[in-house]
Amino acid sequence: MTMSMSEPDATSDSNAPAEPQEVDLVNQARKGDLIAYDELVKRYQQRIYATIYHMTANHEDANDLAQDSFIKAFQALKSFKGGSSFYTWLYRIAVNKTINFLKQRKHKQHFSLNDLDFQAENNPDLVALISDKTPLREVGLTELQKKLNEALLKLSEPHRMVVVLHDVQGQSHEEIAEIMDCNIGTVRSRLFYARQQLQGYLTEYAKPA
Amino acid sequence: MNQTEQNFENLKTLLKLKQHEVPPPGYFNKFSDQVISRIRAGEAGGSQSLIERLQQDVPWLGNFLQIFETRPGLVGGLATSLCLLLVLSVIFSDHSDVAPKNLLAVSEPAIASTPSSEVASMNDAPALTPASDSSGIVASTNPVTSLQPTATLFGQASASPLFQPAGFMPAGQ
Numbered sequence: 001m002t003m004s005m006s007e008p009d010a011t012s013d014s015n016a017p018a019e020p021q022e023v024d025l026v027n028q029a030r031k032g033d034l035i036a037y038d039e040l041v042k043r044y045q046q047r048i049y050a051t052i053y054h055m056t057a058n059h060e061d062a063n064d065l066a067q068d069s070f071i072k073a074f075q076a077l078k079s080f081k082g083g084s085s086f087y088t089w090l091y092r093i094a095v096n097k098t099i100n101f102l103k104q105r106k107h108k109q110h111f112s113l114n115d116l117d118f119q120a121e122n123n124p125d126l127v128a129l130i131s132d133k134t135p136l137r138e139v140g141l142t143e144l145q146k147k148l149n150e151a152l153l154k155l156s157e158p159h160r161m162v163v164v165l166h167d168v169q170g171q172s173h174e175e176i177a178e179i180m181d182c183n184i185g186t187v188r189s190r191l192f193y194a195r196q197q198l199q200g201y202l203t204e205y206a207k208p209a
Numbered sequence: 210m211n212q213t214e215q216n217f218e219n220l221k222t223l224l225k226l227k228q229h230e231v232p233p234p235g236y237f238n239k240f241s242d243q244v245i246s247r248i249r250a251g252e253a254g255g256s257q258s259l260i261e262r263l264q265q266d267v268p269w270l271g272n273f274l275q276i277f278e279t280r281p282g283l284v285g286g287l288a289t290s291l292c293l294l295l296v297l298s299v300i301f302s303d304h305s306d307v308a309p310k311n312l313l314a315v316s317e318p319a320i321a322s323t324p325s326s327e328v329a330s331m332n333d334a335p336a337l338t339p340a341s342d343s344s345g346i347v348a349s350t351n352p353v354t355s356l357q358p359t360a361t362l363f364g365q366a367s368a369s370p371l372f373q374p375a376g377f378m379p380a381g382q
Contacts, residue, residue, distance in 0.1 A: 034245050041241040049240070054227055063232075070244045071251070103280075113230065120229035125222040145226055167224045195217045198224075206220035 026086045030077045041070050044087060047169065048094050054164040055098050055157070057149040058112040065101055069094035084178060091179045099157045109153055116141055129205055144205065151201035159194035166191055 020039065028036035048069060053062035073090050080089055120126055120141055129144070152160055161180065165171040166187075173191075177184045199206050277284050 034248065037248070038241050038245050041244050045237055045240045049232070049237075053230070053232070059232060066240075067244050067247060071247055074248050114232050116226070116229045117231045120226060123225070123229070126226055126229075129219070129223060141226070144223070145230065148223060148226055163224070164227075167221055168227045195220055199217065199220050202220065202223060206217075206223050 022086055023082075026077070026080070026082075029074065030080070037074055040086065044090055045070075048090065051091070051164060051169060052094060052098050053114065054152070054168050055102065055160060057153055058110065059114055060112055061101070065097055066094065069097050072097065088175065088178050092181065095161060095179055099161070102157050111146070111149060113145060113149060116145060147202065147205070151198050154201055155194055155197055159190050159197070162187055162190040163194045163198065167195075 020036075022040070022043075025036045025040050029040060045066065049062055049066040052065045052069070053059060056062050056065070069090070073093050076093070080086065084092075126141065126144075152163070155163065158180070162176060165176045165179065166173070171179070173184050173187045176187045180187070277287075
């Protein structure tokens with residue numbers, strides 16, 4: 001599978017039967033229908049996993065936490081009032097679970113990075129970063145990936161979360177504010193501060209334009 | 210703001226590298242099955258921890274307890290202070306037992322100054338201990354027998370509000 005982790009599964013087949021509405025699936029799952037919940041899991045598994053993985057930089061931890069988040073969401077479905085979308089609510093569960101986990105393992109961080117897909121080598125922007133424009137010509141994408149993850153792990157959990165949700169996952173400020181239960185101003189200031197920090201850690205690769 | 214955004218352009222490009230990190234092939238094919246089988250195994254709710262259940266029912270209490278979960282140092286500190294409190298309370302309760310002895314020690318000279326005949330008569334008075342109770346009523350911790358009138362210093366039953374003297378007086382007299 002070569003699809004980017006930040007994008008949901010997209011089916012463009014017009015002959016395919018219409019996908020059931022999220023609200024219907026949630027209502028069915030609330031009644032204990034595991035087939036409906038399985039459909040919801042399939043819809044959001046990639047995005048939830050990717051968010052947690054980018055936060056932890058560890059595949060095994062991300063796998064456990066993503067599964068736990070979905071299980072907890074199923075158990076808590078009765079308390080889901082529908083004030084926000086199921087997707088935002090699920091994200092909030094995953095974010096809280098991840099932040100709590102990271103606080104616990106604060107001093108025991110270890111990488112278990114996923115492989116880069118072949119598209120990374122063909123991405124012109126990334127190639128430019130490691131081409132002759134970069135002072136360290138010998139650096140490869142894998143090395144760059146490691147340094148990027150190290151820099152991200154130096155950020156505090158809320159700052160890292162904002163960068164991951166916005167710059168990696170492509171969520172809007174409003175969505176992030178809803179997921180992280182804070183106001184948009186806080187999201188913007190966290191994002192600015194986090195980027196500044198990252199730029200400081202990665203001066204060789206991310207110099208201001 | 211646009212200037213600031215431009216300053217971070219290289220960084221944003223660099224962060225795009227994260228999008229190319231993918232889990233092992235076929236990982237997501239099994240993911241939902243694993244989640245559903247775990248839900249089935251736990252039968253949704255049976256495996257919930259106390260904190261998780263509290264977070265659903267009483268969110269503020271759940272969040273409060275979660276503080277302890279994420280900060281083990283805080284739990285240690287709280288446990289230490291509770292132990293300290295327990296030790297201090299034990300020490301102070303011991304002191305409260307000693308205090309009357311001290312009071313007696315202070316009043317000893319006063320007893321010593323009383324005439325010896327008075328002291329002797331006090332010694333002759335029946336003791337309050339069950340072993341030497343001359344009235345034959347044995348004091349005990351048993352709630353039924355403890356309601357019985359106990360001997361006093363003067364050999365009479367104490368006037369307890371629980372025991373009223375009963376008498377029978379015919380209406381005609």
